[in-house]
Amino acid sequence: MTRDATDSQGQRSANTRLDIARALTHVVGHRRTIEWVRAERPQWLQSSLHSELLYGTLRHYLSLTAAIQKHLKRPLKKKDLDLQNLLLVGAYQLQHTAVADYAAINECVDACRGLGKPWAKGLVNGVLRALQRQERIEPATEALAERDHPEWLRILLHRQYGKNALELMEANNRRAPMTLRINQIATRPDVFKQRLKNANIPFTDGPWEETVTLLEPQVAADLPGWTQGECAVQDQAAQHAAHLIISALRQKNPNASPIKVLDACAAPGGKLFHVREALTQEHIAHYLFALDNKATRLQELSEIATRLGHATHAHADGSTPRTESIGLICADGCATDLPFPDPFDVILIDAPCSGSGTIRRNPDIRMLLSQKVLLEHQVLQRQLLQNLWQRLMPGGTLVYSTCSVFSEENDQVIQSFLGSTADALVVRPSFATGRATQHGWQLLPTEPLTDGFYYCVLEKGRHYTKANSP
Numbered sequence: 245m246t247r248d249a250t251d252s253q254g255q256r257s258a259n260t261r262l263d264i265a266r267a268l269t270h271v272v273g274h275r276r277t278i279e280w281v282r283a284e285r286p287q288w289l290q291s292s293l294h295s296e297l298l299y300g301t302l303r304h305y306l307s308l309t310a311a312i313q314k315h316l317k318r319p320l321k322k323k324d325l326d327l328q329n330l331l332l333v334g335a336y337q338l339q340h341t342a343v344a345d346y347a348a349i350n351e352c353v354d355a356c357r358g359l360g361k362p363w364a365k366g367l368v369n370g371v372l373r374a375l376q377r378q379e380r381i382e383p384a385t386e387a388l389a390e391r392d393h394p395e396w397l398r399i400l401l402h403r404q405y406g407k408n409a410l411e412l413m414e415a416n417n418r419r420a421p422m423t424l425r426i427n428q429i430a431t432r433p434d435v436f437k438q439r440l441k442n443a444n445i446p447f448t449d450g451p452w453e454e455t456v457t458l459l460e461p462q463v464a465a466d467l468p469g470w471t472q473g474e475c476a477v478q479d480q481a482a483q484h485a486a487h488l489i490i491s492a493l494r495q496k497n498p499n500a501s502p503i504k505v506l507d508a509c510a511a512p513g514g515k516l517f518h519v520r521e522a523l524t525q526e527h528i529a530h531y532l533f534a535l536d537n538k539a540t541r542l543q544e545l546s547e548i549a550t551r552l553g554h555a556t557h558a559h560a561d562g563s564t565p566r567t568e569s570i571g572l573i574c575a576d577g578c579a580t581d582l583p584f585p586d587p588f589d590v591i592l593i594d595a596p597c598s599g600s601g602t603i604r605r606n607p608d609i610r611m612l613l614s615q616k617v618l619l620e621h622q623v624l625q626r627q628l629l630q631n632l633w634q635r636l637m638p639g640g641t642l643v644y645s646t647c648s649v650f651s652e653e654n655d656q657v658i659q660s661f662l663g664s665t666a667d668a669l670v671v672r673p674s675f676a677t678g679r680a681t682q683h684g685w686q687l688l689p690t691e692p693l694t695d696g697f698y699y700c701v702l703e704k705g706r707h708y709t710k711a712n713s714p
């Protein structure tokens with residue numbers, strides 16, 4: 245086996261740039277996600293430099309591509325996508341990082357051999373030296389942000405956000421903050437915050453007592469209390485789900501018998517565990533169920549549950565619900581034969597979506613998403629909503645959410661649902677940041693502390709007509 249063949253199966257090379265050129269080729273060439281790289285090729289993301297280079301190059305992939313093309317006599321062939329990616333890693337370091345130019349260039353030149361293309365050393369050296377003579381780029385400028393988004397995405401953002409589209413694209417080019425949710429079953433917020441202070445980890449508080457945002461991102465596993473399950477990483481926007489559910493329940497004055505709650509798209513469980521912690525905090529007795537159609541993701545959910553100290557069990561048709569443990573079900577939320585005899589008081593549909601509100605966190609999305617995929621999501625979202633609505637009891641609350649900024653996955657889904665559902669009433673949420681939409685609320689990454697998230701709250705009654713809906 246040649247060295248290259250070994251490496252292409254995922255061995256870590258001694259050259260970080262080579263690892264990243266390969267990772268980029270999997271993302272851009274084979275349409276894999278960063279999540280796939282993390283799971284299947286962890287050695288390519290094993291150091292902070294690896295992460296910086298992969299995320300950064302993907303963030304600026306399009307503008308960097310234009311920059312290197314100016315210095316190529318002719319475009320590289322398709323089969324040399326790995327070489328192009330190597331050039332982009334080099335260009336990213338020269339234009340956007342403090343890595344010493346000589347280190348960036350020499351490592352990229354050396355990596356040609358690892359790609360099995362030693363003939364390209366002169367070319368890589370020449371292009372990167374030419375770029376070295378150019379000025380460094382300020383990542384958050386308007387023009388750069390435009391150039392870092394594919395055309396279809398720019399058009400859609402301009403269509404939906406008008407003059408704010410640019411601001412959104414700039415936000416997509418920034419780094420996301422690291423927000424934690426303190427697990428109030430495992431510890432008290434004041435105790436955990438003191439532990440952060442003792443560890444010299446600066447943070448800002450709120451908006452809820454269990455929420456802290458770190459001023460500098462940290463390695464999660466090194467945080468105080470991590471192993472004991474005292475905290476989880478969760479964006480502020482995502483933390484609204486549990487609070488919406490609690491405020492809906494407060495208005496209903498739940499009685500002593502346990503309420504039934506379904507998280508219908510649950511894995512890996514961020515919102516589910518927050519709901520569990522919040523219901524427990526409020527002393528609301530409950531049966532909690534977590535549904536997801538992917539067994540591997542449910543497995544990941546149960547591992548996280550174990551760290552956080554939340555008991556789980558496999559829920560089977562006909563089995564008695566348990567208040568002390570979350571029932572896990574691997575099934576399609578669009579199926580009509582889901583194993584629940586009784587309707588639910590609360591259903592959360594955190595629908596599969598484009599993730600367009602999390603581009604700053606997941607820069608691969610801008611390279612992988614297409615308008616076609618957006619519309620495929622819409623079809624699934626509508627089916628999930630239609631089907632799971634049948635499982636909600638009259639008077640019950642359904643929270644629909646996505647981490648998308650596009651109305652195709654948000655208001656348009658709700659609009660078509662309301663058009664065919666007589667017993668649904670929209671209860672509009674209102675948050676401190678973001679904006680009201682026709683049927684819900686849109687949080688945006690232009691507010692530095694939230695990803696782009698959409699929430700719509702629907703109540704089920706017997707007497708509602710379309711006239712009740714806005």
Ligand SMILES: C[S@@+](CC[C@H](N)C(=O)[O-])C[C@H]1O[C@@H](n2cnc3c(N)ncnc32)[C@H](O)[C@@H]1O
Pocket residue numbers: 482508509510511512513514515516535536537538541575576577578594595596597
């Ligand atoms: C946005 S993620 C959920 C994130 C999760 N709520 C959290 O806070 O960690 C959407 C989830 O929906 C699941 N999913 C996709 N299609 C589904 C379907 N037809 N039925 C049930 N779950 C589905 C995916 O596997 C994915 O785990």
